[in-house]
Amino acid sequence: MKPEDFLDRIKYNGRIEPDFESLEALHLAHMYTVPFENLDIRMGIPIELGFEEFYSKIVDANRGGFCYELNGLFGWLLTKIGFEVEMLSARVYGQDGAPGPDFDHMLLHVNKEFIADVGFGDSFTRPLKFREGDQEQESGVYRLVSTGNTWQMERNSGEGFKPQYLFTETPRALNEYEEMCIHQQTSPKSTFTQKVVCSLATPNGRITYANGRTISTVEGEKSEAKVEGIKELATLLENTFGIKLDGGYGALLGKAGVAQ
Incomplete structure (x- = not known):
C-alpha cells in the first residue's frame, strides 16, 4: 500500500501538508475521481472491512465504494500524510425523518478541527470546519448543530435546512462497523440492496x-x-x-x- 499510488489514483499533485489547505484540496480531488457506488453489493460480491481490501479495490482496481471503504481508505491516506484522524459513527436520517442505527455511516474527524466525508454521495465536496454556523459550498449550505452530546449535519440546497445525519465525537475502530457493513449489504431494508x-x-x-x-x-x-x-x-x-x-x-x- 503506497500513499503515492493513492495520490495518483485521485489525480493529485498539489502540496502535501497536514493542514486545512491540503485537506481541502485532497478532499475535492477524491470527490471528483472516486465514485460513490454499490455495484459489488448488487452483484453479490461481499465487501470486507480492511484497509488492504479497500486499497485493492479503490486504487488497484480503479473502483469506488460506499462510506466504510471510501472514508476508511481516505482516513488511512490522511494519517500517512501526517494528519490526526479519528473515525466517527453517524446515524443517517431516513425518509421517515428518523435517524438510523449507530455505525450506519462513517465520517472522519481530522486534526480535532475538521469533518471530512468522501463517502456520503451527494453531499459537501470540501471538508467542514468543526463548529456551528453556516458553511457555504458549491452544492449547498451546510451546518453542524450541537444537540448536547451529539452533532447534527444539516444541508440547505434551496428548500431550507434538512438533517442529514447525527454523530458523536467518540473515536471508533474499523471493526466496530462490521455488523452494520454486513447489514448494508444484505438487509432488504438497506438502501444499498434496493x-x-x-x-x-x-x-x-x-x-x-x-x-x-x-x-x-x-x-x-x-x-x-x-x-x-x-x-x-x-x-x-x-x-x-x-x-x-x-x-x-x-x-x-x-x-x-x-x-x-
Whole structure:
C-alpha cells in the first residue's frame, strides 16, 4: 500500500501538508475521481472491512465504494500524510425523518478541527470546519448543530435546512462497523440492496447512474437520460466513472433497470 499510488489514483499533485489547505484540496480531488457506488453489493460480491481490501479495490482496481471503504481508505491516506484522524459513527436520517442505527455511516474527524466525508454521495465536496454556523459550498449550505452530546449535519440546497445525519465525537475502530457493513449489504431494508447507484461529483455539479438512468446536474439544473442495453451501460461506467467490470455486467443488468 503506497500513499503515492493513492495520490495518483485521485489525480493529485498539489502540496502535501497536514493542514486545512491540503485537506481541502485532497478532499475535492477524491470527490471528483472516486465514485460513490454499490455495484459489488448488487452483484453479490461481499465487501470486507480492511484497509488492504479497500486499497485493492479503490486504487488497484480503479473502483469506488460506499462510506466504510471510501472514508476508511481516505482516513488511512490522511494519517500517512501526517494528519490526526479519528473515525466517527453517524446515524443517517431516513425518509421517515428518523435517524438510523449507530455505525450506519462513517465520517472522519481530522486534526480535532475538521469533518471530512468522501463517502456520503451527494453531499459537501470540501471538508467542514468543526463548529456551528453556516458553511457555504458549491452544492449547498451546510451546518453542524450541537444537540448536547451529539452533532447534527444539516444541508440547505434551496428548500431550507434538512438533517442529514447525527454523530458523536467518540473515536471508533474499523471493526466496530462490521455488523452494520454486513447489514448494508444484505438487509432488504438497506438502501444499498434496493437500487444500483454510481455517482461522482464534478466541478459544476454531479453525474449519477441509478437504476437504468443517468442524472446530470450542472449549475443546479438537472437532466435525465435512459441507458439502453449492456453496451451503453458498460461504456457509461468506463468513460464517466472509470469503472471496468470483469464480466459483471450481466449480473448487474437484471437489477439495474436496463434491458440487455
